[in-house]
Amino acid sequence: MGAALPVVEKLLEFLPRRAVLHEEEDTRPYECDGLTAYRQVPMVVALPETEAQVQRVLQSCARMKVPVVPRGAGTGLSGGALPPGDGVLLSMAKFMRVLRVDAAARVAVVQPGVRNAAISEHAAPLGLYYAPDPSSQIACTIGGNVSENSGGVHCLKYGLTVHNVLRVKGFAITGEPLELGSEALDSPGYDLLALAIGSEGMLMVVTEVTVKLLPKPQCARVIMASFDDVEKAGEAVAAVIGAGIIPAGLEMMDQPATRAVEQFVGAGYDLDAAAILLCESDGTQEEVDEEIARMEAVLSRAGAARMRVSRDEGERLRFWSGRKAAFPAVGRISPDYYCMDGTIPRKRLGEVLRFIAAMEKKYGLRCPNVFHAGDGNLHPLILFDANDAEQLHRTELFAAEVLEKCVEVGGTITGEHGVGVEKINQMCVQFQPDALELFFALKRAFDPLGLLNPGKAVPTLARCAEYGRMHVHGGKLPHPELPRF
Amino acid sequence: MTPQPLQERIAQAAAAGRALRLRGGGTKDFYGGEPRGEVLDVRGYRGIVSYEPTELVITARCGTPLAELEAELAGRGQCLPFEPPHFGEGATFGGCIAAGLSGPRRAAAGAVRDFVLGAKVIDGRGRLLSFGGQVMKNVAGYDVSRLMAGSLGTLGLIAEASLKVLPRPQHELTLRLELDEERALAAQNAWGAQPLPISASAWEAGALTLRLSGAESAVRAAARKLGGSELQAAAPFWDAVREHRALFFSGGEPLWRLSVASTAAPLALPGRQLIEWGGALRWLKSAAPAAMVREAAKRAGGHATLFRGGERSAGAFSPLDAVLLRLHRELKAAFDPAGILNPGRLYPEL
Numbered sequence: 001m002g003a004a005l006p007v008v009e010k011l012l013e014f015l016p017r018r019a020v021l022h023e024e025e026d027t028r029p030y031e032c033d034g035l036t037a038y039r040q041v042p043m044v045v046a047l048p049e050t051e052a053q054v055q056r057v058l059q060s061c062a063r064m065k066v067p068v069v070p071r072g073a074g075t076g077l078s079g080g081a082l083p084p085g086d087g088v089l090l091s092m093a094k095f096m097r098v099l100r101v102d103a104a105a106r107v108a109v110v111q112p113g114v115r116n117a118a119i120s121e122h123a124a125p126l127g128l129y130y131a132p133d134p135s136s137q138i139a140c141t142i143g144g145n146v147s148e149n150s151g152g153v154h155c156l157k158y159g160l161t162v163h164n165v166l167r168v169k170g171f172a173i174t175g176e177p178l179e180l181g182s183e184a185l186d187s188p189g190y191d192l193l194a195l196a197i198g199s200e201g202m203l204m205v206v207t208e209v210t211v212k213l214l215p216k217p218q219c220a221r222v223i224m225a226s227f228d229d230v231e232k233a234g235e236a237v238a239a240v241i242g243a244g245i246i247p248a249g250l251e252m253m254d255q256p257a258t259r260a261v262e263q264f265v266g267a268g269y270d271l272d273a274a275a276i277l278l279c280e281s282d283g284t285q286e287e288v289d290e291e292i293a294r295m296e297a298v299l300s301r302a303g304a305a306r307m308r309v310s311r312d313e314g315e316r317l318r319f320w321s322g323r324k325a326a327f328p329a330v331g332r333i334s335p336d337y338y339c340m341d342g343t344i345p346r347k348r349l350g351e352v353l354r355f356i357a358a359m360e361k362k363y364g365l366r367c368p369n370v371f372h373a374g375d376g377n378l379h380p381l382i383l384f385d386a387n388d389a390e391q392l393h394r395t396e397l398f399a400a401e402v403l404e405k406c407v408e409v410g411g412t413i414t415g416e417h418g419v420g421v422e423k424i425n426q427m428c429v430q431f432q433p434d435a436l437e438l439f440f441a442l443k444r445a446f447d448p449l450g451l452l453n454p455g456k457a458v459p460t461l462a463r464c465a466e467y468g469r470m471h472v473h474g475g476k477l478p479h480p481e482l483p484r485f
Numbered sequence: 486m487t488p489q490p491l492q493e494r495i496a497q498a499a500a501a502g503r504a505l506r507l508r509g510g511g512t513k514d515f516y517g518g519e520p521r522g523e524v525l526d527v528r529g530y531r532g533i534v535s536y537e538p539t540e541l542v543i544t545a546r547c548g549t550p551l552a553e554l555e556a557e558l559a560g561r562g563q564c565l566p567f568e569p570p571h572f573g574e575g576a577t578f579g580g581c582i583a584a585g586l587s588g589p590r591r592a593a594a595g596a597v598r599d600f601v602l603g604a605k606v607i608d609g610r611g612r613l614l615s616f617g618g619q620v621m622k623n624v625a626g627y628d629v630s631r632l633m634a635g636s637l638g639t640l641g642l643i644a645e646a647s648l649k650v651l652p653r654p655q656h657e658l659t660l661r662l663e664l665d666e667e668r669a670l671a672a673q674n675a676w677g678a679q680p681l682p683i684s685a686s687a688w689e690a691g692a693l694t695l696r697l698s699g700a701e702s703a704v705r706a707a708a709r710k711l712g713g714s715e716l717q718a719a720a721p722f723w724d725a726v727r728e729h730r731a732l733f734f735s736g737g738e739p740l741w742r743l744s745v746a747s748t749a750a751p752l753a754l755p756g757r758q759l760i761e762w763g764g765a766l767r768w769l770k771s772a773a774p775a776a777m778v779r780e781a782a783k784r785a786g787g788h789a790t791l792f793r794g795g796e797r798s799a800g801a802f803s804p805l806d807a808v809l810l811r812l813h814r815e816l817k818a819a820f821d822p823a824g825i826l827n828p829g830r831l832y833p834e835l
């Protein structure tokens with residue numbers, strides 16, 4: 001075990017034997033997260049059970065200058081929890097307790113290993129729920145959601161993780177305790193809570209999360225509208241919002257995507273439509289009836305070919321089941337798929353979809369699209385076969401071009417999945433060197449030695465220089481002021 | 486229009502080690518530590534850069550008058566959902582974000598920081614840096630643009646920012662109920678767990694005023710359920726609460742802002758109180774010693790700010806613990822190594 005030995009010995013001073021894994025048969029299951037294309041067996045896996053143990057793991061690693069990568073359920077899609085080959089993978093899986101659900105204060109205090117959906121399950125008897133609902137919500141943990149600032153299909157109306165978390169407690173890499181936020185609505189000083197959320201486990205390790213709970217809407221209904229043209233569907237989305245309506249959910253799927261999921265779940269989608277929109281209203285019975293009628297009128301004026309409104313809860317869930325199962329459904333029609341996560345200003349949707357169609361031809365790969373239409377977050381799914389190295393390579397080039405297109409139209413390379421290791425090169429396209437340098441300065445404030453989740457999320461300028469050499473646009477190198485090597 | 490002159494002023498001040506006082510309309514000069522340094526007036530750098538109602542995003546330069554921006558939104562049936570207080574006629578867009586203050590709708594809709602999508606920031610070296618963007622979901626890089634909200638210009642000059650906006654509520658109605666403090670707090674926390682469209686609250690001296698916003702049918706149904714009497718022409722009432730023109734805010738005693746857990750019991754402090762945000766914001770007009778007020782806020786799960794009046798040289802905001810203070814110092818040094826941007830405005834040490 002070589003380099004692992006001193007680390008293992010140190011950890012065994014305060015962790016039981018079952019909580020320190022270092023034999024390959026034990027560490028192998030941790031070699032990747034939801035982004036399986038990148039794998040690295042960790043040197044050591046630590047599974048602490050108490051806050052004091054987490055603190056000592058961090059203190060020990062900081063002293064020994066050993067990298068630490070925190071991990072929740074490992075469902076992340078950007079390789080944010082890709083383990084360190086020379087360090088400790090810190091699994092928070094044993095932090096599974098719901099510590100408090102308070103009906104009057106409308107908060108839940110939970111440990112980071114609690115699953116997203118479990119929070120709402122615990123709150124349900126009180127008529128409350130936790131709003132952000134990433135599609136992996138039955139498996140992903142709240143700790144991971146905090147790291148990635150996860151969204152979901154209802155975030156246009158209810159916000160992202162950052163809008164629904166009141167407080168996090170945990171430790172800096174030095175073992176210093178940190179408590180950011182409170183049960184009040186704001187805190188003195190800089191908004192470090194907003195900074196920590198979405199920081200991809202680079203600034204601190206979270207051991208407790210206080211989330212806001214909302215009253216469960218009395219009822220919800222969804223309209224499924226068919227369009228014979230994708231751009232027309234995009235314009236219909238703008239028309240709904242232009243009419244002053246904020247739907248609880250507003251999702252689009254193109255024809256290849258609906259065809260893939262229909263075989264899988266039988267949601268009753270219109271297979272003749274070029275695109276379908278799912279447009280949901282929630283609230284009191286009166287509110288929903290009023291809003292559904294207004295949305296139907298707007299969609300009809302915007303050229304919807306056909307519309308169906310869910311008649312009961314069963315039908316509403318069936319309409320959603322296809323959207324929520326889009327990724328696994330696509331997984332059935334192709335050996336592998338690669339999910340992108342760009343966000344674009346909605347008005348550029350037509351242009352970006354035409355670009356993706358052109359890329360399908362250029363790279364000879366199919367790419368169905370699902371789209372959080374309300375907030376502009378696009379998930380094109382490139383279908384490929386990972387056993388064919390050449391196809392994987394084409395997929396990566398395809399994805400890079402699409403993400404760079406998102407930046408070009410004024411959007412971003414990642415809406416909710418994070419940068420991780422996956423999109424680190426595209427960060428060079430989205431950010432100028434000065435901004436990247438500031439990110440590093442900010443990271444040093446929390447983690448001077450750069451030991452917490454190193455090499456993720458923010459590329460070094462040297463890496464950008466190297467990537468720039470590969471991606472020359474219009475004969476112009478990005479960052480011409482940087483030295484090349 | 487270019488931010489170049491602002492960048493140059495900051496770079497020169499950094500080179501000379503001269504403190505700068507970043508200033509828009511000066512309507513919030515009273516807030517935080519005593520402003521000091523040479524004034525850098527940003528009002529010339531103004532104007533709405535882009536506004537697309539169907540994208541729900543507005544982008545504007547820092548010197549844009551807040552009233553002008555709100556009028557533009559109102560013209561398209563939209564609004565800044567956090568209802569920022571102006572505290573005077575010249576309030577600017579940049580100042581609104583830097584101060585990070587939200588008005589009556591905050592408990593229902595969210596705070597300034599919740600609506601920040603992106604910002605172009607001039608750091609303490611005079612570099613123009615761009616963070617976030619104009620889209621609702623964006624997790625690329627650290628969320629520096631939200632960090633700017635409430636930083637009081639100590640990390641950088643917000644040259645331009647993009648905010649998410651929302652449609653104005655279709656219908657609003659204001660109710661008044663006679664309730665003592667304890668019952669008003671208990672009732673509001675119970676209502677919070679029900680799907681009621683309460684968008685603002687103000688309790689003072691035995692009367693709870695509630696605003697309901699949303700679809701007319703839902704507002705009417707909630708009003709029937711809550712009871713009380715309807716307050717006609719209520720907009721001036723909520724304006725007066727937001728702008729601190731209500732009678733409560735007059736008088737010579739210092740004004741304290743206590744941000745606490747909404748469920749905290751009535752605070753036993755000398756002076757008068759006005760309670761907003763369903764119990765989570767308690768304004769106190771009192772000459773009580775700072776230590777007593779801060780201790781009460783802490784016990785109630787929050788913190789206290791000496792908001793207006795009183796002796797602010799000892800620090801307007803609740804002190805930070807040692808670890809957080811060190812982080813604040815290091816962040817300040819990362820953005821503003823020469824320490825020239827609004828020194829002392831947030832904390833004496835920054």
